[in-house]
Amino acid sequence: MSKFLATSFRYLVISLLLLICFHPLIQGANKKIKNNNWEISYQPSTRTIDYSYKGQNILKGTFVKAKVNTTEIRSCDFKTTEIQKEKINDGVGKGKKYTITYSDGPLSNIKIEQNYYFYSSKEYFLTEVWLCSANEKITSNYIAPVYTSEKNSFLPQDSTNRVLRVPYDNDAFVSYLSAPLKEEGISFEVTAIFNGISRNGLVIGSVEHDTWKTGIRYQGENDRYITHLECFGGITHELTRDISDRSDRPSKEHGSVRGTRLKSPQIFVGYFNDWRKGMEKFGEMNAAITPPRQWNSGTPFGWNSWAAMATKVNYEGAVDVADFIKLELQPNSFENDNTIYIGLDSFWDNFNEEQLIAFARHCKENGQKAGIYWCPFSDWFGNADGFVEGTDQQWKYKDIYLYANGKPRKIESLAVDPTHPGTKSRMKHYIEKFKKWGYTYIKLDFINNGSLEADSFYNPDVTTGTQAYNEGMKYLSELCGNDMFMALSIAPVFPAQYGNSRRISCDTWGAMSEQGWGTTNYMLNSLSFGWWLDRVYTFNDADHILLHKPEEAENYKEGANRARITSAVITGIYMLGDNFSTKGSIPGSEEARRKAVSLVTNKEINEIARLGKSFYPVEGFTAQSPEKAESMYMMETNKYTYIVIFNFDITSVKEGCLDMRRIGYSPNKHIEGKELWTSTPVISDHKGLQYSVPSQDVRVYRIKK
Known part of the structure; x- marks a missing residue:
């Protein structure tokens, strides 16, 4: 009888514990x-x-x-x-x-x-x-x-x-x-x-x-x-x-x-x-x-070939650009951790293999790191019966395409299935080749192809575009390893764990509107409302900036160029895009070199870029129209508060007084600081920070805490 009672008591205790843990907390009306x-x-x-x-x-x-x-x-x-x-x-x-x-x-x-x-x-x-x-x-x-x-x-x-x-x-x-x-x-x-x-x-x-x-x-x-x-x-x-x-x-x-x-x-x-x-x-x-991809070095400073050289990038010219940056810019603060990245964009196949290896070696001798470009989920040539590189002719491109309703999927290029062994073999083929040649930075473009929905995927366990993208990008990230910087270009916002950086907007290196540096305004729209992405990527990427375009000289004056540079340094990665070469098949101009030497060697501006953090909008509701950019940005460090004010207007000076309460300061607090492009002291009174920004220009105020 006692054994029965003991067993019953044990079951009662267990039952009460289960009720405590799993009984509905609340039942009834409220x-x-x-x-x-x-x-x-x-x-x-x-x-x-x-x-x-x-x-x-x-x-x-x-x-x-x-x-x-x-x-x-x-x-x-x-x-x-x-x-x-x-x-x-x-x-x-x-x-x-x-x-x-x-x-x-x-x-x-x-x-x-x-x-x-x-x-x-x-x-x-x-x-x-x-x-x-x-x-x-x-x-x-x-x-x-x-x-x-x-x-x-x-x-x-x-x-x-x-x-x-x-x-x-x-x-x-x-x-x-x-x-x-x-x-x-x-x-x-x-x-x-x-x-x-x-x-x-x-x-x-x-x-x-x-x-x-x-x-x-x-x-x-x-x-x-x-x-x-x-x-x-x-x-x-x-x-x-x-x-x-x-x-x-x-x-x-x-x-x-x-x-x-x-x-x-x-x-x-x-x-x-x-x-x-x-x-x-x-x-x-x-x-x-989902932790971001690991990166233990500083903000990349450098150059990319696409804006000015574009389809005509060539070995002699690219080497000359690397040397110009080595001699004229790197000694004058345009560097980080004594490193510059020199990137070949699309059409790097204008080089032969010997030149590609020699270029990467030359960059290394200059204290630079060579970068290259690739589209892992794209077929740009549309040769469906062509054999996929790296597959020993086992797969044709039509075998690895994504299909919707039986037709190949396409955004700009034909999309390939990230889960297909042919796609993965192609990735392995190229990444191993880039590493062997000496490239440690890769710009990955049009990878939104890999997130498209499809009739089916090679991996039967994958049924959505996001699952396919994760499988392909995980494999690509493992191939690159932690010693290769993965810069995502055209890409979904999420998933984010596969890129060290992601371009925050689309191409921004040229003017596309009557408002001169219109694409800088467009890029700043993305910074205005997407700055927080530097929490999920190590860096936001403003894209490479252009300072000289002879056919649009009015849009590339000094003030607009200051604004372009500032837009990059308050976003993240700091990449130039001008043709600085005097050699090769399409030499640039001395004017491009002069502008770079004049504008990208401001030590205090470059210190902001080294922070590698995106500035955020002072307001967030004052853009002139819903798709435009905010004009005021800020960022705080332990030592300073930075305030950046752009003037997008073509003709008028932008003047005003920033209420310091909007940036967390007491209205009567004494303010000490200076403007970093002109080295003029900050002017303040009990109302706030007084500013005056010329047309198509910028001012960067650094205020001591």
Whole structure:
């Protein structure tokens, strides 16, 4: 009898422990999760969830929306809800995980599990959704952890309210948009909805990029309301390059995942006093979940052949450029860690193999590192029956193409399957050759081809473009190793862990508008709203800058060139692009050399570039139109606050007084510093920093802390 009682007691204890650990925390009318300053409230009348922060409603009427096979389901159509809680300690930190399980829905074999992750040291939370099948495997190409069509308002009615569109990639001169809160649109991977004056704002986006392309659909109204917000995995769009009305570019919807438990992307949700800091926190969370590619050296300074030499890059000319930089620029502060990168862009095959080896050797003798260019997921020649390099004629190009509806996929070049052994053999063939020749920096272009959706992939376990991109880029990154700098050019914003840098916009080395240095304005649009990407890449890349173009002399005056240089040094990588050669088949000009010697040897400006950090906008809502750039940027170090002011106007001087409270200073605090291009002292009074910027020029103020 005593043995029976002991056994019964043991089972009772175990049962009680299980109840403590796994029993639903809250049942009945008021189901609430409270953690830090957030409250997640289940509303039984609508079966939806409200999010509030510090007692303020942020989003109400949210629910999960998804597609199971061909059927659309919503969590608000499920009748039974349970909430469970557990402690967590993962790569992000310590905290609590809450799981809301929805059952008894329109599909009897399906449950929805929504997880909420709260961390003790974080003022935001993460959420994700699992679609769970009781028995048979299911498919889905759409899961939205956050969906609401309620009329939400968490900002005052104000003309400075904005909603941010982040583009999927940087192809075709796409811009970021900081649009008034009264428009409909789609952002990719993340958005911010904020007030320009107070800077309060919501940041919401995906922090996982292994399977899905994430979209955020929004609808603003009357400079105040969000009447639709939908954050979901499964976006395809003309801006993901998957949808097109061109006959040579077939369209394809997002690939489907398959199994008995299907997971959405994990979504970051945060409400911040300063949306700019919120975007940086979003970047940091991405980096915590998937760490950036390792780089232990400083910011690359250097030169790239594409802007001026372009298709006519040649051995004698490139060697002469390297020597000019060695003799005239490197001794005068245009260097970092005593290193300069000299990069051959497309058409490096104008060189023969002997010249390619000799060029890399010559750069090394100059204290420089040689760079080269390649497109790992592109076939530019369209020879479908041609054999793939490095495959011993085992594969033809038509074997490795991606197909949509039976037709080869294409953005600018034909796209190849990142999971195909022929593609991987081709990668190995070229990367080993580049290394053998002596190249330690590689610019990788048009790699958005590798993220396209397709009818199928060689690897049967891969069913989405993002999965394929991850497989191909992981293999490429391993081939390059940590001793080769991987500079991503035309590429998706995410996944980010495969590049040491990524070009923040498209080509920016020439003027493309009547406003002179228009592409500098365009690049600064990307910096204005994408600066936070230096949290997920070691460096943002402003692209190589051009200082001399005889046929457009009016657009390349000294002031505009100062602005071009400044745009690069406050973004990240610092690359020149002029033809500085006096030899070879297309010699440049002495004027290009003179401008470089005059402008890129400013030691205090170059010190900013060595920091390798992107400046952020002082405001974020003052761009003249949604796709244009902010004119004021800032960055803080332990010693200084830097303020950069551009004047985009063609004729007028830009004058004003910056309220120092907007950069965190007391209005009566004494300010000491100087402007770094003119070496003039900072002028300040009780109102703030007085500035005067000539037309098409820039001023860089360095203020002592």
